[in-house]
Amino acid sequence: MDNQDRWCFTWIPSDQGVEGANRAGLLKRAKWEANSIITASFLDGDPGVQQRVKKAAQQWTAPGRANLRIVFQNDPDSLIRISFRYRGSWSVLGTECRNITDKSQPTMNYGWLTPGSTDQEVQQVVLHEFGHALGLIHEHQSPAGGIKWNRNKVISDLSGPPNNWDLATIEHNMFRPIAKNESNYTSLDPQSIMMYPLPANWTMDGFSVGLNTDLSETDKTFIHQQYP
Numbered sequence: 001m002d003n004q005d006r007w008c009f010t011w012i013p014s015d016q017g018v019e020g021a022n023r024a025g026l027l028k029r030a031k032w033e034a035n036s037i038i039t040a041s042f043l044d045g046d047p048g049v050q051q052r053v054k055k056a057a058q059q060w061t062a063p064g065r066a067n068l069r070i071v072f073q074n075d076p077d078s079l080i081r082i083s084f085r086y087r088g089s090w091s092v093l094g095t096e097c098r099n100i101t102d103k104s105q106p107t108m109n110y111g112w113l114t115p116g117s118t119d120q121e122v123q124q125v126v127l128h129e130f131g132h133a134l135g136l137i138h139e140h141q142s143p144a145g146g147i148k149w150n151r152n153k154v155i156s157d158l159s160g161p162p163n164n165w166d167l168a169t170i171e172h173n174m175f176r177p178i179a180k181n182e183s184n185y186t187s188l189d190p191q192s193i194m195m196y197p198l199p200a201n202w203t204m205d206g207f208s209v210g211l212n213t214d215l216s217e218t219d220k221t222f223i224h225q226q227y228p
Ligand SMILES: [Zn+2]
Pocket: 008, 009, 010, 021, 022, 128, 129, 132, 138
């Protein structure tokens, strides 16, 4: 699938830098208060695509999952502000969206969604970005670890197009796990929506991950444990 090259970025404004894209772990300081009502609105975009984004996002808060409410409204004074105008797909982690105080600025972006996107493409990226918006980190950077990286191959691939990342960015986005004391996490869940595709030649032991397009069973039980 062509979107195997599409890497998401997530960042933590209070860290002042770009938090690299990809970890079932949750950053504790980005966690929402119990039973939070999280407002969301669109800054731009096609109304049909907006409807599809809304529908997919609500999967996280279905009964038995996160006991939170994501309330879409037509008001830029919302906690989650969604755009389609910027490059790539990304979201701020959890409550860190409160630190972007300029309400004209998005906290979440879907750079490659169009009216022609398939339902599976929409669901995959929306579940992933809303996972970040609920505080989830990229699964491959879980403190549980377990990925035996072929560092040279990863560096060689990501330093070229389309990413063109420098070494520091690759370290930060790929190899550096989140600290154990800063997050809640499970053992590595290769089926997680927060896991990115990993080709077998990126690992020393042939471990690979395809493109996950659904919430895994661990994603569902973990988000319920975090937001009971
Ligand atoms: Zn991501």
